[in-house]
């Protein structure tokens with residue numbers, strides 16, 4: 001490298017790789033990088049390559065509207081082998097992405113399907129809650145993961161024997177829990193994904209050979225018969241991966257349900273506000289849970305050519321991180337960002353790029369999460385049902401460790417003496 005290039009790109013040689021600090025510091029890593037930066041972006045290195053982090057409304061538009069930021073090489077293997085699956089929609093660009101994404105949007109943003117899932121989940125909660133009143137201690141995270149597993153499989157048209165609910169729940173939770181660590185949680189996540197993919201691949205093969213039938217019009221039916229941009233059925237493995245990309249994140253809403261339980265404990269007045277405000281307040285409450293609590297720290301793409309953002313160059317091959325958690329806590333965008341205040345969202349829908357815990361931009365055109373409507377609906381519904389219960393919070397560890405990704409209250413939120421409210 002000649003001296004002129006070194007001068008133009010001084011960070012290329014100076015920045016030490018930050019992959020291990022990121023894994024060790026979790027949600028604290030990126031805020032600490034911002035603190036050491038005066039400019040509009042953090043410059044660093046991750047996984048041996050140059051990386052920049054950007055945030056703010058202009059950065060959201062840049063990240064989602066700049067076609068030269070692509071996804072195919074952005075996610076490390078360990079994340080694909082656990083969280084998303086190899087060949088997932090998350091890794092596609094251009095027409096391949098457009099065609100695959102249209103399937104997700106049709107299935108997940110259709111209001112009738114969202115309501116059907118909401119009523120299945122509501123019924124699953126009611127059945128489970130009847131048993132909680134027998135004096136047992138209930139771990140809110142575990143119970144909501146179980147009932148979401150049962151409900152999403154039923155809604156999607158996937159056969160799930162009652163005897164297998166616990167095992168399947170454990171696998172779906174493990175895939176999320178272990179993606180950002182190098183320890184035993186990661187091994188569990190890989191094994192869980194392998195098991196789940198193999199089971200679904202067998203099912204897909206049976207349906208495609210006519211040995212079994214998928215309910216016509218069901219989610220299972222749509223994914224199994226989905227044709228890619230080349231007009232052909234997607235292969236069996238990718239079909240299993242994409243079915244899991246509907247089941248797994250729906251069960252991951254249990255992380256937010258545990259946070260909702262945490263919020264009701266920390267700000268007890270919210271219980272009354274939820275009971276009085278009903279579904280409308282519950283929607284605002286769900287938005288605030290998604291904004292306030294940490295889940296996805298950032299999303300990543302790769303600059304295919306040299307790009308510029310706010311006057312700063314980003315060289316080709318650089319990993320571009322959009323800081324979701326930082327955006328949702330930015331004091332320039334939010335009044336008292338560290339307060340928990342659903343009032344920010346009462347009586348209105350957040351602007352497209354205002355609240356971005358599940359990505360920004362347009363979900364149909366870009367990579368924004370297509371499951372956001374489902375998340376808000378289910379989280380609102382379950383928060384309201386939780387607020388309508390009477391329970392005691394026994395002594396427990398409710399700390400939320402920020403060095404762990406994904407994090408949640410350590411106890412999982414334990415409820416005791418559960419009774420129905422008035």
Ligand code: HEM
Nearest residue numbers: 089090246249250252253295296299358359367368369371
């Ligand atoms: C637990 C709550 C959830 C969180 C925190 C979450 C978060 C996210 C984030 C950050 C992205 C990436 C956006 C980007 O790359 O720009 C994403 C994408 C995605 N999410 Fe979610 N999500 C959640 C729930 C759901 C649900 C319930 C579903 C399906 C039922 C879902 C399905 C997907 C899919 C298929 C993608 C890939 C979209 C694409 O690459 O075009 N998610 N989600």
